[in-house]
Amino acid sequence: MSSNGVRPPTALVRKGRGSSSWVAGRFEKQTAVAEDDGWDALQVLEDEAISPQTVVTEERARSIVSRNSSPDIGFSQSVNPYRGCEHGCVYCFARPSHAYLDLSPGLDFETRLFAKTNAAERLRAEFARPGYQCSPIALGINTDSYQPIERRYGLTRALIEVMAEARHPFSLVTKGAGVVRDLDLLAPLAADGLVSVYFSVTTLDNRLSARMEPRAAAPHGRLRAMRTLADAGVPVGVIVAPVVPMITDQELEAILEAARQAGAASATYVLLRLPHELKTVWREWLDLHYPERAAHVMSLMQQMHGGRDYDSRFGHRKRGEGPFADLLAARFARARRALGFGNLPPLRTDRFRPLRPDSPQGELF
Template sequence: MPAGPPRPPVATVRKGRGSASWVASRFDSRSAVPEDDGWNGLQALQDEAGAPATVVTDERARSIVSRNASPDIGFSQSVNPYRGCEHGCIYCFARPSHAYLDLSPGLDFETRLFAKTNAAERLRAEFARPGYACSPIALGINTDAYQPLERERGITRALVEVMAEARHPFSVVTKSAGVVRDFDLLAPLAADGLVSVYLSVTTLDNRLSARMEPRAAAPHARLRTIRRLADAGIPVGVLVAPVIPAITDHELEAILGAAREAGAASAGYVLLRLPHELKTLWREWLELHYPERAAHVMSLVQQLHGGKDYDSTFGRRMRGQGPFADLLAARFARAHRRLGFARLPPLRTDLFRPLRNASPQGVLF
């Protein structure tokens, strides 16, 4: 693995990055604590690491389809073309997965990226397995499949090409306007009921978005992407995700209204989730950007999760519990009904045609 940037444990606002530090992973046996020696050592260390560069490592995946049996998730299969995500969304629930790579869920998650160069090859092999059972694939869950790196690598497009060849249904959730690049593939698939796209919109405030999700598309660009998807005949929905108490929750109705006006046919929402190291990262971000309301935000978060920063129980982790959660659910239901949102049509599985592995002896039947 290539050497990364220096990793001082100094929490500070970093231009173009969501994380404030290289927070230690839950598997680290040691952690560093910064001490000022009176010679401006901390300031020098902070300046040196103020804008860490992105490092991309190519890797060969042994498998590409991940499966889950979670009862509160609407898919059982997912594919991630990359590990890590340069969008840098501070609230991303996938950040703790970088700890399994012995890397920080903080700045490493958005600066130390991994590109699965053989992703399309592995997906083709999966579709050729005799026992493969077709069910919709969620493309990009632990990473945004259309993050900036995709412009250079094109791994997501290669995966879409394999799914188009196999007539395999899939959905995309993204914060990127880059999905429009693949309209030539997506529009014909949508006509056959094989694809749907959701744009995740957290806020309509450009300045807040720049601090919270610094390298994702701006809010107006996401709304424009919804319009372009709808105009191209591609089923599109909006996810207000995450809803953050005392930071973005007041925008819930406005986001839904703007997305509906842009052409979104379906809508959903997910509350802020803070698993593992994300609790530390989120508190750092709050103290740097909203110190005057940090305690209030965390008080509301804990009210939603039974007094804890996070409750991972199925059915409660994405909606919370208690009066504040009930109020959010009621507000969403009322806006959903008033704006005329509905469900996107189910993706078809009956068109799937298994792919064949190449054989030097050819194919007889």
């Protein structure tokens, strides 16, 4: 986006970015779009926007723990230290959340980021709250806790340190290899049954990964990190996500086999989800990268969602239904069984130690 807020109208392949344009958010009342005036002004605007830079805004969160009661999600509490994600995964189901900030779920989601600099402070206050009920926290569910700006801010490590102090159970989901940085914290926590780590793997093809998830760790980097954690005793699982018909679905068994060899003990998969503006982001990407099969991909998606691009019903949104969805489920079940995948051990809640609230008198009493 240009400095005056005008959005170039053309969807382009942008190196290092997943989205190809500034798709308008569903809450925007008006959108400024550039049009050619015959004096090359539009070309200048496009040239300036070819490689938009990442901008991080620091913010102070009022609370840090989000709660849900969704029946098809295996956790009730989550913590996200960042809003937006520089990994730029074009298929990310969290993209529409940027619309609440009056920002584009397209390029803004991966270039206009927010860091909750007081995340650890707010988590500490939560653990010191009277009546707090301990249940496992999922860290980095909406946006990846190990996205590139974590190297600068270290918010994820600070959160893990608080959870280690409180002996609070948590799980991680990441596409980043940076998780190995925190092995010194994760290994002892794993020995006490307090942590598990899941790696999301979409494809084993480096070229495809660079187009779909341009700033996430390369597939072999994730597998290497998986092996490092598993060898250190950290329970590791793989999530094949998202499975995209005619783009990545043929890799399902290969991904599971590679993850098993890298030490993954459990496995699951999630079908491509296209809520809200993500439908537009995804269709633009398909038209740019796979124009010859875009119609086929979307036809299969619609067949699994009752004629629509997406159906958000609980129990349906992650798997779909119909012949193609049934085939995916059967293939996954067969591979999972053949490779000997099981379940990760349940996280322990009985070790939790409530933290003392901050006091101006410190530790005198």
